[in-house]
Amino acid sequence: MDVRQKRNEALGKRVVKALESRNMEAYYAASKEEAVKKALELIPEGSSVNMGGSASVREVGLLDAVSSGNYEFYDRDKAATPEEKNEIALKAFTCDWFLGSVNAMSEDGVFVNIDGNANRVAAYAFGPKNVLLIVGMNKVVKTEEDAMHRARNEAAPINTQRFGIDTPCVKNGSCFDCKSPDCICCQILVTRFSRIPKRFKIILVDDVLGF
Numbered sequence: 001m002d003v004r005q006k007r008n009e010a011l012g013k014r015v016v017k018a019l020e021s022r023n024m025e026a027y028y029a030a031s032k033e034e035a036v037k038k039a040l041e042l043i044p045e046g047s048s049v050n051m052g053g054s055a056s057v058r059e060v061g062l063l064d065a066v067s068s069g070n071y072e073f074y075d076r077d078k079a080a081t082p083e084e085k086n087e088i089a090l091k092a093f094t095c096d097w098f099l100g101s102v103n104a105m106s107e108d109g110v111f112v113n114i115d116g117n118a119n120r121v122a123a124y125a126f127g128p129k130n131v132l133l134i135v136g137m138n139k140v141v142k143t144e145e146d147a148m149h150r151a152r153n154e155a156a157p158i159n160t161q162r163f164g165i166d167t168p169c170v171k172n173g174s175c176f177d178c179k180s181p182d183c184i185c186c187q188i189l190v191t192r193f194s195r196i197p198k199r200f201k202i203i204l205v206d207d208v209l210g211f
Contacts, residue, residue, distance in 0.1 A: 005030070008137045008206045011107065015140060015204060018109030022193045024200040032060040035134060035205045042132065042201055045070040047096040050088070052120035056101035056134045056210035066099070089119045093127030100124065101133055101210050103151035105140050110192045112147040114156055116184035124189060132201045136209030144190070156185055158211040 001009075012028040019026035029035035039062050043049065049071050057063050067073050074095065079085035092098050100120055102111040111133075115121045124131055141147050157169035160182070167183060168176040175185065194200045 005206060011140065012137060012204045012206065015105070015107055015109060018107065019200075019202050022109050023197050024109070024194050024202060025198040026202045026204065028204045028206075030206050032205060032207055035060050035203045036062050036065055038203055039132060039134070040065060040069070042130075043071070043097050046072070048072040048074070048091075048094075049097045049099065050074045050092040050095040050123070050128065051099035052092075052123070054100045054120075054134070054210065056136060056205075057099045059209050060134055060205060060207075062099065062134060092119065092123040095128045097130045097132055098123045098128035099132050099134070102135055102139055103155040103211075104147035104149075105135060106144045106147045107140060107142055108144075110144045110147060110190060111135075112144070112151040113189045113191070114151050114185050115187045115189075116182075118187040121187050121189035124191060130199060130201060133203070134209065135202055135204050136207050137204060138208045139210065140204070144192075148188075148190075151188070152185060155211050160184055162211075 009028065016026040016028050027038050029038055049066050051057055067075060074088045074091045076085050076088040079088055103113050105111040113121050113124060141150050152175040156175060157173055160167050160170045165182040165184065167180045168178045
């Protein structure tokens with residue numbers, strides 16, 4: 001184990017305890033493979049599963065595992081029309097499991113998510129029976145204020161760039177608090193506690209995942 005792994009493991013275990021204190025279920029995985037194994041242990045076969053556009057879920061291999069496994073997976077990428085895609089998105093509110101990540105998380109277990117269409121943050125806040133989040137240690141920052149800063153000035157500009165959206169942050173690399181028609185910072189969700197015990201399952205991964 002190198003020094004970076006030691007540091008991430010020590011911090012990860014502390015963040016796990018912080019998340020548990022917030023009525024959530026949390027785990028630390030030393031690799032992508034370990035993260036997928038834990039996720040599949042948590043999701044019973046036959047479950048209905050939905051997700052947004054999470055890069056982290058794709059990067060660890062969980063999307064491939066679920067889409068090829070014995071699950072009722074609602075895949076919006078296979079929608080033939082915008083209307084069908086919207087119908088699949090709406091199924092998030094009644095599914096057994098919603099998969100995703102965070103834009104940033106503080107060391108004391110508060111996480112921040114930003115959305116344009118808000119389907120992801122809406123599902124995090126209410127609806128699906130379980131929300132399973134795959135979070136690379138690159139997204140863990142010191143404080144809630146730092147998490148908001150990362151979400152708006154790192155995650156949001158990168159996401160607008162990858163979607164080819166025309167906003168000031170695409171051209172300048174950080175948030176300008178814009179009111180652009182293409183703005184993706186329309187809804188900002190800060191999650192600090194789960195009223196439903198263990199509805200949130202978070203798997204921290206010793207890897208650089210997502211944006």
